[in-house]
Amino acid sequence: MKTLNDINFKGKKALVRVDFNVPLDKDFKVTDNTRILAAKPTIDKILMDGGSVILMSHLGRPKAKEDKYSLRHILPELEKVLGQKIKFVPDSIGKEVEETVKNLKPGEILLLENLRFYPEEKKGDKDFAKALADLGADYYINDAFGTAHRAHASTAVIAQYFDKDHKAAGKLLEKEVTSIQKALDKGQKPVTAIIGGAKVSSKIGVIENLLNKVDNLIIVGGMAYTFLKALGNKIGDSIVEDDKIDLAKKILAEAKAKGVNVILPVDLVIADRFSNEAHTKVVSADNIPDGWQGLDIGPKTRELIDDLIQNSKTIIWNGPAGVFEFAKFAKGTESIGLSIGKASEKGAYSLVGGGDSVAAVKKLGLTDKISYISTGGGALLEMLEGKKLPGIAALTE
Ligand code: AMP
Numbered sequence: 403m404k405t406l407n408d409i410n411f412k413g414k415k416a417l418v419r420v421d422f423n424v425p426l427d428k429d430f431k432v433t434d435n436t437r438i439l440a441a442k443p444t445i446d447k448i449l450m451d452g453g454s455v456i457l458m459s460h461l462g463r464p465k466a467k468e469d470k471y472s473l474r475h476i477l478p479e480l481e482k483v484l485g486q487k488i489k490f491v492p493d494s495i496g497k498e499v500e501e502t503v504k505n506l507k508p509g510e511i512l513l514l515e516n517l518r519f520y521p522e523e524k525k526g527d528k529d530f531a532k533a534l535a536d537l538g539a540d541y542y543i544n545d546a547f548g549t550a551h552r553a554h555a556s557t558a559v560i561a562q563y564f565d566k567d568h569k570a571a572g573k574l575l576e577k578e579v580t581s582i583q584k585a586l587d588k589g590q591k592p593v594t595a596i597i598g599g600a601k602v603s604s605k606i607g608v609i610e611n612l613l614n615k616v617d618n619l620i621i622v623g624g625m626a627y628t629f630l631k632a633l634g635n636k637i638g639d640s641i642v643e644d645d646k647i648d649l650a651k652k653i654l655a656e657a658k659a660k661g662v663n664v665i666l667p668v669d670l671v672i673a674d675r676f677s678n679e680a681h682t683k684v685v686s687a688d689n690i691p692d693g694w695q696g697l698d699i700g701p702k703t704r705e706l707i708d709d710l711i712q713n714s715k716t717i718i719w720n721g722p723a724g725v726f727e728f729a730k731f732a733k734g735t736e737s738i739g740l741s742i743g744k745a746s747e748k749g750a751y752s753l754v755g756g757g758d759s760v761a762a763v764k765k766l767g768l769t770d771k772i773s774y775i776s777t778g779g780g781a782l783l784e785m786l787e788g789k790k791l792p793g794i795a796a797l798t799e
Contacts, residue, residue: 411453535563545572550793589716598623599721638690669700698724
């Protein structure tokens with residue numbers, strides 16, 4: 403896969419797919435500019451070489467051309483982050499865009515309108531992809547890791563209209579791929595993965611792939627109860643996927659055969675209802691009374707996990723340990739974040755990804771301690787599953 407350092411953009415125009423799917427408040431102000439900041443190194447490199455940049459992205463899930471999803475709303479923030487005026491055209495393809503691209507000078511940046519105003523984008527329509535490819539850019543750069551698992555027109559299909567010397571991964575995409583590989587395939591042992599979240603069903607592929615990669619697999623969050631039940635524990639009214647009990651048994655057997663140490667909660671914070679106002683108590687993980695549900699890991703489990711993390715050289719974390727949205731059940735998730743921060747300071751390589759885990763790490767002020775925080779949700783999960791992402795594959799084909 404070609405990267406930006408392989409290319410000198412002097413006098414060239416680069417069409418860059420970025421992920422500017424940023425949150426906006428009711429006045430259409432950007433409330434979190436992480437994704438814009440993440441695209442900056444790629445834009446800077448092209449401009450520094452003496453090239454010009456055409457930015458394209460999606461924003462939200464518009465059903466048609468809806469002004470509330472117009473990318474013009476992000477212009478003030480984009481101009482602030484990039485420190486220069488940015489041109490904007492209210493379309494993604496067509497005569498006006500082509501004309502503006504033609505007149506674009508070195509050092510200039512043009513932002514196109516929301517790609518998803520065209521339903522063809524998500525359908526991976528070839529004609530739409532070709533129209534984007536024909537706008538007049540010399541290079542196609544994909545820097546949208548967050549959508550690299552989608553075979554959309556601008557994320558994958560477009561790449562076929564550029565030969566392999568005229569398409570490359572942007573700096574963010576490159577960093578994501580190398581950071582994930584560093585943890586997953588080249589991780590120094592012991593490698594420990596902590597996987598949480600609501601359901602086993604959404605992370606089966608991740609768990610199965612991790613069994614080939616890690617020494618310790620810690621399973622927490624809602625999905626742990628399906629495993630606990632599979633082992634014959636009484637889980638009361640905790641969240642469970644009964645149709646995945648056999649699969650949980652199979653995974654545990656597979657882990658044993660592969661010599662992977664699977665760690666499940668040994669104690670839990672249980673609640674008499676799904677609420678931050680619920681009554682709570684701490685019980686051992688094999689004995690949740692009926693009428694009660696487990697909503698977080700308990701103190702012994704937090705300690706057990708901390709111990710494993712401190713003794714790991716590589717740590718991968720995706721998914722919360724409990725219903726962290728309720729302050730009463732956020733301790734487990736926060737404790738995992740703190741443990742990873744501490745281990746990272748001592749030299750472990752840590753990769754954290756997924757909205758909830760990243761939010762926890764940010765809230766705890768640990769962003770600088772974690773070795774790499776992935777910007778991808780679904781894309782990261784598919785990488786952890788060992789899948790080849792269409793947006794990445796298309797750059798090498
Ligand atoms: P996911 O999107 O699969 O990563 O799951 C995240 C969601 O799992 C969060 O909204 C948590 O509130 C939820 N969750 C974590 N632990 C539990 C639990 N013990 N019971 C119910 N939901 C949970």
